[in-house]
Amino acid sequence: MLAVAFPWICRCRVRSYCLRAIMVDAMNDEQSGEWRSAEPLGRLAVLSYGAGHxxxxxxxxxWFTYLLLFLTDLGLSARDAAIVMLTGQVADAFTTIFAGELIDRFGHFKLWHAGGSVLVAISFSSVFGGCLPCEIMGSDSSVLQTIGYSLFAAIFNIGWAVTQVSHMSMVNCITLNPTSRVALASCRNAYSMVANLSLYAVALAVFSIYNAQAYAAIKLEYRWIAYLSILMGCCFVLLFLIGTKEPELKYKSLCENIPKVSWNYWFKKVLYYQVALVYILIRLITNVSQALLAFFVINDLDMPQSSKALVPAIIYISSFIISVILQEMSWTGSRLKTFFTIGAILWIFSGSGILFLPSTLRDIMYLLSITIGIANALMMVTGISMQSILVGKDLNGCGFVYGSLSFLDKLSCGLALYALESYQDSNHMVRSFAVSSGFSITRYGLGFIPAACALLSAVVIFTMDLEETRSNNLTEPLLV
Structure with missing residues (x-):
């Protein structure tokens, strides 16, 4: 009888202990007025998280700066090059949905992040390497090259998507502090600027050394850029994996069997659609401008080859400085909306300048690069922070939110770039008009599309109702 009753007694004691612990925690929460998880983060926690991307x-x-340039230099048409990029974007888009769903169910952010990073490192060199199917089949036909590069582009983007969704959705599970969440997003954006600057420094050095014209030399210089990029990125991924702990908030929700937030829950929130539209527009601004920038400065403004690296470098230096400054501020919903609107206005100004900038005044592009960099940082940091406000404390649905928004982002950017490249490649009448008038498809794409997206996003931001939650600054400011 005792043997039969003992398990029941144990369960009762466990339940009683858990109930007492929950009551004590609730009393402590009422006394303190906030969760312990809402305390500000320290410097090392923020810096180690940012290194993960x-x-x-x-x-x-x-990918966005040199892929189209690389493929067209190899002899592919603009449309075939756009197909390669679109294939990668579509693979990325659908992977984000599945990755977000699996992360919501099982957690283990760092494990997903590490697996995605390995896939990125292995496949990326092949994107800018040789065409494996061409070597196997012994043919260099444009169809086979398109298939070969599309295959590795898809593999690369699958790994990229897994890493992105796991890293972004960690923010809400690391801390409940609104200002610390903005600091994490801002630090991530600052590291992104460092990554871009590192790429352009490497690209500038490689382009200066090789100055390639032949097919084999072009492949070699881009392969060196890919190898050095992977090496630098992997070093920072190791810093992230060592310095960042697996988020305790996610484990808490899984251990307590809190039910997963259903998709319908998000689809019923107006804020979800508002944040989704703003995020899509931000990504269209940054990705389309990044992909067309090298073509514009070389073909439209007739700037030297070094400008392919120098102009983007100025953009990212400006973004880096602004991203670091934004980490030092305390944030509210109205402040997020204000800074986002300022960034949108700066992009509208920059886009208008690009549309009407003559090649005789090409040096003004360096000044426009500064305003573009500031605008990108303001819009990206505040826009991503609005996703954290959307998720709030619904931690068992954060993977779906970041995954679904990334799905929309990748699909829209891929289709936009494909349309621009295909239209430029096929419409001879438009190209003839562009030559005579000075208004190319590249100029329209770089000037009008980001400016229009910035204007529309500012309108959407104005309609948002964001929670006015105040919180303390970081326990250790990043700027000393």
Missing amino acids: MLNDITSAC
């Missing part, structure tokens, strides 16, 4: 950022910078 460096590999993704540096490979992404290379």
Whole structure:
């Protein structure tokens, strides 16, 4: 009888202990007025988290800046090059949905992050390497090259998506402090600027050394850029894995069997659609401008080859400085909306300047690069922080939120770039008009599209109802 009753007695004691612990915790929460998890983060926690996206950022910078240029230099048409990029974007988009769902169910952010990073490191060199199917089949036809590069582009973007979703959704599970969440997003953006600057420094050095014209030399210089990018990115991924703990808030929700937040819950929130639209527009601004920038400064403004690296470098230096400054501020919903609107206005100004900038005044592009960098940082940091406000304390749905928004982002950017490249490649009448008028598809794409997206996003921001939660600054400011 005792043997039968003993398990029941143990369970009762466990339940009683858990109930007492929950009551004590509740009393402590009532006395303190806030969760212990809402305390501000320290400097090392923020810095180590930010390092986790460096590999993704540096490979992404290379992807959007040089992929189309690389493929067209190899002899592919603009449309075939756009197909390669679109294939990668579509693979990325669908992977984010599945990755977000699995992370919500099982957690283990760092494990997903490490697996995605390994896949990125292995596959990225092949994107800018040789065409494996071409070597196997012994043919260099454009169809086979398109298939070969598309295959590795898809593999690379699958790993990229897993790493991105796991890293971004960690923010809400690391801390409940609103200002610390903005600091994490801002630090991540600052590291992104470091990654881009590192890429352009490497690219500038490689382009200066090789100055390649032949097919084999072009492949070699881009392969060196890819190898060095992977090496630098992996070093920072190791720093992240060593310095960042697996978020305790996620484990707490899983251990307590808190039910997973359903998709319908998010679809019923107006703020979800507002944040989704703003995020899509931000990504269209940054990705489209990054992909077309090298073409614009070389073909439209007739600037020297070094400008392919120098102009983007100025953009990212400006973004880095602003991102670091934003980490030192305390944040409210209205302040997020204000700074985002300032960034949107700066992009509208920059886009208008690009549309009407003549090649005789090409040096003004360096000044416009500064305003573009400031605008990108303001919009990206505040826009991503609005995702944290959307998620709030619904930690068992954060993976879906970041995954679904990334799905929309990748699909829209891929289709936009494909349309621009295909239109430029096929419409001879438009190209003839562009030559005579000075208004190319690249100029329209770089000037009008980001400016229009910035204007629309500012309108959406104005309609948002963000929670006015105040919180303390970081326990250790990053600027001393």
